[in-house]
Amino acid sequence: xxxxxxxxxxxxxxxxxxxxxxxxxxxxxxxxxxxxxxxxxxxxxxxxxxxxxxxxxxxxxxxxxxxxxxxxxxxxxxxxxxxxxxxxxxxxxxxxxxxxxxxxxxxxxx
Amino acid sequence: xxxxxxxxxxxxxxxxxxxxxxxxxxxxxxxxxxxxxxxxxxxxxxxxxxxxxxxxxxxxxxxxxxxxxxxxxxxxxxxxxxxxxxxxxxxxxxxxxxxxxxxxxxxxxxxx
Numbered sequence: 001x002x003x004x005x006x007x008x009x010x011x012x013x014x015x016x017x018x019x020x021x022x023x024x025x026x027x028x029x030x031x032x033x034x035x036x037x038x039x040x041x042x043x044x045x046x047x048x049x050x051x052x053x054x055x056x057x058x059x060x061x062x063x064x065x066x067x068x069x070x071x072x073x074x075x076x077x078x079x080x081x082x083x084x085x086x087x088x089x090x091x092x093x094x095x096x097x098x099x100x101x102x103x104x105x106x107x108x109x110x
Numbered sequence: 111x112x113x114x115x116x117x118x119x120x121x122x123x124x125x126x127x128x129x130x131x132x133x134x135x136x137x138x139x140x141x142x143x144x145x146x147x148x149x150x151x152x153x154x155x156x157x158x159x160x161x162x163x164x165x166x167x168x169x170x171x172x173x174x175x176x177x178x179x180x181x182x183x184x185x186x187x188x189x190x191x192x193x194x195x196x197x198x199x200x201x202x203x204x205x206x207x208x209x210x211x212x213x214x215x216x217x218x219x220x221x222x
Contacts, residue, residue, distance in 0.1 A: 004152065031208055041198060043213035050208065086152070090207040097143050097168065097202075098211070100152030 002027040002091045006101035014109055019074040021104045023087030026068065030090050033098065034061050034072050037084040046072075046085075077108045113137050116201050116214035123191050123221055131186045131217045133201030141206065142184040144168075144176060147198040147216075156199075159184055191221040 003026040013019055023032070034046040047054050047061040049070065054061050058077075063070040074081055084105050088098040114135045123129050133142065140161050145153040155168030157176040165178055173195060177185045188195055201214040 033211065035211075035213075041216045041218070043200060043202075043216070045210045045212065048208075048210050088153075097145075097155045097158050098153075100154075102150065102152045 002089055002099045004087055004089055004099055004101040006087050006104050008104060010105045012107045012109065013077060015078060017077050019077050019106065021072045021085050023070045023101055024068060025089050027091055032063055032070050033088040035086040035088060037086060079108045079110050082107050112215065114201055114203055114212050114214040116217050118217060119215065120218045125192055125221055127191050129188045129191055131199055133184045133214055135182050135203045137203050137212055139203035139205050140181065141204045143202040144186045145200045145202060146170060147200065153200065156186065193221045196221050
């Protein structure tokens with residue numbers, strides 16, 4: 001079973017700061033997802049990665065397959081970025097969905 | 111309308127009661143999932159289905175059952191609810207592992 005670890009667990013930063021959230025996993029994967037969970041509870045898919053780097057607006061996600069590590073970066077952070085960010089991996093070899101990290105709780109203060 | 115709709119959004123029920131959580135989707139995805147989220151834990155898979163005739167147990171299926179009534183509908187039942195089933199429940203859909211997942215807004219279930 002893949003173990004997914006996220007760091008930090010909690011992060012408070014000031015508006016405008018560059019944010020980095022890390023995700024490490026123990027077993028080789030077919031795909032990695034970054035998700036955003038809003039304070040109201042809803043979950044939105046941000047990125048799906050199997051290699052390299054993806055960018056959407058102020059969000060950038062990278063993955064290093066050899067090191068079993070991914071990072072999510074937020075540039076020019078804003079209070080509306082405050083949310084829980086969740087890393088999830090699919091290890092293949094079956095059809096049993098994703099293995100999730102516990103999430104990083106991000107607060108951006110104005 | 112949301113792509114994946116879960117009903118109810120919130121529910122309080124008593125121990126021993128049977129309760130059904132419903133999920134419907136307009137994405138046209140074959141794969142549907144039920145997850146449970148507890149504070150301090152990652153989401154955990156309860157059941158998943160690849161089509162109407164294919165239903166599989168996930169990591170924590172004990173105490174739960176599911177029904178895939180149609181491609182678009184996937185229901186989760188608690189036959190006899192117990193307090194440690196108090197959690198946030200999510201339905202999700204996907205085209206496959208190398209595609210994105212779409213989540214419902216969640217059902218907050220409290221068993222008293």
